[in-house]
Amino acid sequence: MAQDFYIQQMQMMVQPMRDELTRIGFEELKTPEEVEKALEGEGAQGTTLIVINSVCGCAAGLARPAAAHSLNHDKKPEHLYTVFAGQDKEATAKARTYFEGYPPSSPSFALMKDGKLVHMVQRHEIEDRSLEEISANLTSAYDQYCD
Numbered sequence: 776m777a778q779d780f781y782i783q784q785m786q787m788m789v790q791p792m793r794d795e796l797t798r799i800g801f802e803e804l805k806t807p808e809e810v811e812k813a814l815e816g817e818g819a820q821g822t823t824l825i826v827i828n829s830v831c832g833c834a835a836g837l838a839r840p841a842a843a844h845s846l847n848h849d850k851k852p853e854h855l856y857t858v859f860a861g862q863d864k865e866a867t868a869k870a871r872t873y874f875e876g877y878p879p880s881s882p883s884f885a886l887m888k889d890g891k892l893v894h895m896v897q898r899h900e901i902e903d904r905s906l907e908e909i910s911a912n913l914t915s916a917y918d919q920y921c922d
Contacts, residue, residue, distance in 0.1 A: 795839045801855040807869035819890035821853035822921045829860045829881040838882035841909035848914040850921040888920045
């Protein structure tokens with residue numbers, strides 16, 4: 776009973792953090808199956824930005840705002856997805872299998888083109904940087920990979 780209450784409270788606490796991305800067009804992937812469907816086959820065509828969301832301060836103060844800011848750019852990814860580290864653990868673990876060569880990092884951004892990882896921004900590239908610097912990192916990748 777107490778565990779159910781805790782889970783309910785945690786879900787209520789993180790919902791605004793989820794909404795911050797879904798409100799601007801990101802689709803949440805909450806299961807490994809949803810991740811597979813989004814990142815493989817026809818769903819993987821074109822460019823895809825995946826935000827590994829988290830409850831940490833750099834996600835709130837930098838990563839989510841930078842993701843939003845980057846979407847004001849002329850070129851941007853065709854597909855926008857997010858998984859929530861620490862909340863949707865299996866979906867996050869599945870998403871990370873597509874980021875070969877990179878250790879788990881949250882928050883982080885992965886830009887994929889036609890199902891292949893082409894650009895990764897990890898937590899250490901988010902912390903201690905300005906929103907503008909993080910957004911510029913993303914938009915530079917958009918310029919290179921997005922049509």
